[in-house]
Amino acid sequence: MTSSSFPASASSSSASSALSRSAASAAPARLALKGDLLDFTAAPAWARVDDPAVRFRPGHWLLIEQGRIVGVQADDPGEGWQREDHSGRLILPGFVDTHVHSPQLDVIASYGTELLDWLNTYTFPAERRYQDPDVAQEGAARFLDALLAHGTTAAVVYPTVHKVSAEALFEAAAARGMRLITGKILMDRHAPDGLRDDVHQAERDCLDLIARHHRRERLAYAVTVRFAPTSTPEQLAMAGALCRADPTLYMQTHVAENRSEVDWVARLFPEARSYLDVYDRVGLLHPRAVLAHGIWLDETDRAVLARTGAQIAHCPSSNLFLGSGLFDWPAHLAAGVAVSVASDVGGGTSLSTQRTLSDGYKVQALKGQRMTAWCGLHAATRGAAEALDLSSELGHFDPGTLADVCIWDWASGPVAQGRMDLARDLHERVFAWMTLSDERNLVASYVAGVARFRRD
Template sequence: MTTDRSASPARLALKGDLLDFTATPRWARVDDPAVRFRPDHWLLIEDGRIVGAQAHDPGEGWVREDHGGRLILPGFVDTHVHSPQLDVIASYGTELLDWLNTYTFPAEQRYMDPEVARYGADRFLDALLAHGTTSAVVYPTVHKVSADALFDAAAERGMRLITGKVLMDRNAPEGLRDDVVQAERDCLDLIARHHGRARLAYAVTVRFAPTSTPAQLAMAGALCRADASLYMQTHVAENRGEVEWVAQLFPEARSYLDVYDRVGLLHPRAVLAHGIWLDDEDRRVLARTGAHIAHCPSSNLFLGSGLFDWPGALEAGVRVSAASDVGGGTSLSAQRTLADGYKVQALGGQRLTAWAGLHAATRGAAEALGLSEELGHFGVATLADVCIWDWAAGPVAEARMDLARDPHERAFAWMTLSDDRNLVASYVAGELRYRRP
């Protein structure tokens, strides 16, 4: 669902239980001063930006929506997701490399058709909004038209979107390979047309090391060095078989991550999905370069890729955000992703609090992307990317919520038991973009 600007009031007040973060919560701490929980408050939005929050009614001059008894959160930020892979979500029975060949690549080949690309972009972004995700770092396909379609659809909805044409010039089927010269031309044209327009940003998008030649990786690194405002997105160390393949293809590199570091792809705007099979030196490189890991627990469990050491990454100074990785991930829901994140950490002998999880999908993700002045929390002057949720949906969740004793217990139960069925409305820069039927 999309709405035009005329449907949104200039001064909007939303009442509910406001939850956001003023800093990074400490690992495993349930009572943390970084949490800002303001029950039964009004969130004040003027001309698309947050101007304050207060307990008392703002009075005349405001369009007021009373959602008392509901949860109000910043819109979620999904830092790694594949738009064409809605077509292959919940496909049976393979690990990463077989998954790509069996399901992903055939689905992506269809996006060379402009009509398929446009329909897919609209469907995908509306699905994000219907799951409470208002910003995302997205993979389209190798086809320039698929990136164009995503950029245009996001601009129509006012969303913060980071994407870019996928780079693949080897080890991919016909129809999904480019070449270095044409790929560079396509990237430069897309950058000129979209980077910095509205809330759009370009990401130099390397599929992963095995599908790019050294020449293409060098070209991608040169693009990043030429413009420090560009993002970079890729995959790293997701699966053991993939790591072994990279070692065969790049015998000169110390590690999988080193393949990217050698050509200048690691920098503060670099987003690397997964990072399960990294060593201590890799983590030091990530901390030094400012690149961050998009942790994809649902996908890692579904494809059997491995268990990410989240606290180990944090101890090494590596930033971590949360990501759905649909379609290896099985839901666009941030809550389902974080519930799987809890299970991954539990298998490693750790416990993920609701605060650490929700921070990684809101303010933490915004900070990792250099966007915390714009989104991810309810600070004054941020754009009003805001979602309203029911605390509970259905008798099981309602019974659990009735017994919750403190804010963390409520938030953890919500994170574990809720999903898109709990979403009431999504606002993007103060404009209503989704409301539950």
Template sequence: MSLEKQKPGPAAHRLAVRGDLLDFVAAPAWGATDTPAVRFDRDHWLLIEHGHIVGRQASEPDASWAREDHAGRLILPGFIDTHVHCPQIEVLGSYGTELLDWLERYTFPAERAFADPARSRAGAELFLDALLAHGTTSAVVFPTVHKVSAEALLEGAQARGMRLITGKVLMDRHAPDGLRDDVVQAELDCRDLIARFHGQDRLAYAVTVRFAPTSTPEQLAMAGRLCREDASLYMQTHVAENRAEVEWVRQLFPEARSYLDVYERAGLLHERAVLAHGIWLDEADKRLLQDRSAQIAHSPSSNLFLGSGLFDWRGAPFNVSLASDVGGGTSLNLLRNAQDAYKIQALRGVRLTAWVALHASTRGAAEALRLGDEIGGLSAGQTADVCVWDWAVGDVAQARDAVARELHERVFAWMTLADERNLRAVYVAGRRVLHA
């Protein structure tokens, strides 16, 4: 498998890609394995022109189209990871801690190194290439508190033509030396990054509050002011991941009704707000998220690995998307996170279909980000962010695939057994950036 370094810009030719096309035309109902929300066209050609999808057809296209034949393989929209930390790749698989200890022992030391511009650039390059190599073509990303770490991510994504949402982390207390900012300089940095990158090519800026304990009320107020001034900005943070964290927030913000209410009071909850985890929310919190049209980025592998808790997906009235977190999680591959999401719901006594999990990784995530016209599907007019997967790799998976009786059974087995070894090609805006 290799990544092809290419300059950004629209594809210079008309491209037709053949395979089994799978995407969604609506949100699938919970528990439904046979649903009109799924669109599946076996052995079809996906037509791409100037980086955008222009159609799909069963018949072979004429000679004016360059053709790439992946017959017998599964073609999906590129995955959208709605919560992932760039600098945490180096702390994947760290032993023996829950959230707050894990931050102190592993994460903060790794993030401190990103003050070095060369380290930030190298880290961003590694991270962005790793996303693509795991089938993720769009992401909502945490860099570090250092302005240069956000610049490196934005510049790297721009060079690859990727859809990326990120912003300098805000963190002015309860963090070690080298990882704290201050309100005045942080605001200046945010405004500069917004002016230079927000809305440029496929980039967007997120006002990025690490989590409530590491921002003073003054910094939270500043973040809320940025959001109110420009409704096109995103906001990303963490909420109610761990019970000890929830209790810490209660002590730090005694005036707030709940952890989520801290963000509400600061003006940070809106339709472009992405909040990671959300395990320990009460019913009033859930209604508030629904009322604000915000989303929870569910990070199942991380929740299991750190022992944070079991997210109540079926009981969520708000938007839920799927995320890898990393390195609280164990893989950038959203298929592995979908596998863990199924296990979490099974422990809660319900069953997660492949359709709900994959929708939350594609169309559902795109719509929650207000980007449904651009990404998350294989419809005419959408940007051609496309991934090609082998249905089965290895004797065991091939034997399982051979006896699948209907579509959901086959896709669920693929989702459960597949990983990045199944990934055969990745296209970003119609350009092939990875092939195996």
């Protein structure tokens, strides 16, 4: 195997409606949004349609002062508020995408390969372009505006191995007031020229980025291991040392996505019990660790995740598109493992959380399970916020949280409207919305009370 190749393996909407960076940098002093408010007070039970964790307040006003939610009420708040009446529309907390690759908008919907070939054929050539600061800046702006245009107001993001790509994301997110978790990718082997770093330079870059961006405004740094095969044991040890030195840091990586990948890891790390054990041995599993996929994990692995507090970012659209496998969500919940949901663009085929959740339902159906709309939406809002230790900031409508809020049409087009008219109860209505809607239903996205996207 050469250093630039893997072994053979066994849609973003336009951001033209996104508000410019210069628009409305401060939240209105007092903003009131009226609509059908839906959020969660706790985690819903698996497969329970009538669940007390669901909080639905139709035709209510969401009250926001200086960018923070201060209350909910049925009565009109009066003339002292900037009021927006969205009666008959759905209002949700902004979605949280816990695993997505910003440069991979360029390769979304690429044909015909499994994971390892797909990386070599499409992903790595696209990522190499991000060593150019102009490309990195344009790509970061386009990516974040696309998130906002899909109703995603916070994200855990992969840039590229280049320090400048992480810099561009941090600056673009700060300009938009967004909650963003990212960090330069660590990758010092089994990658092409132009996409490898080395242990010492990577450590210096990480420390500099941490010093300048971690915990600045709504930014946080994630020690970002691409995946075990593309880091030497020395680099993995360095990444673990960074995490131990500062427990406020996040960590993001991939684990057990594809069977060929799992076999490759076993050959590279014969001393490890499993793919997950590679990370556990060097201290990369902790309560702020986000591991994407986790399809091919066993009962022992799930116990390790529960013990360490690490979460799985479930990426159903990507798993189906690349043929990676079917994630066992109930088994992880039963083991006490937090599960969030993620688009994983560009393996995933859309930044739309609704499309991702619709695919999540199909994955569970293929395993003989039924995912409710409640479990899916909770995992994309309050559940994701809690798994990231951000529930005091976002993910629900409790007073004191920042007003990351999105407004949606219940239906777009005659087919969806007809289905809504026939819905018999709330879950049936919300499940139909989750299955039939996408970014075309989005009316507006607010970040900390500032409108960052409005539909033309």
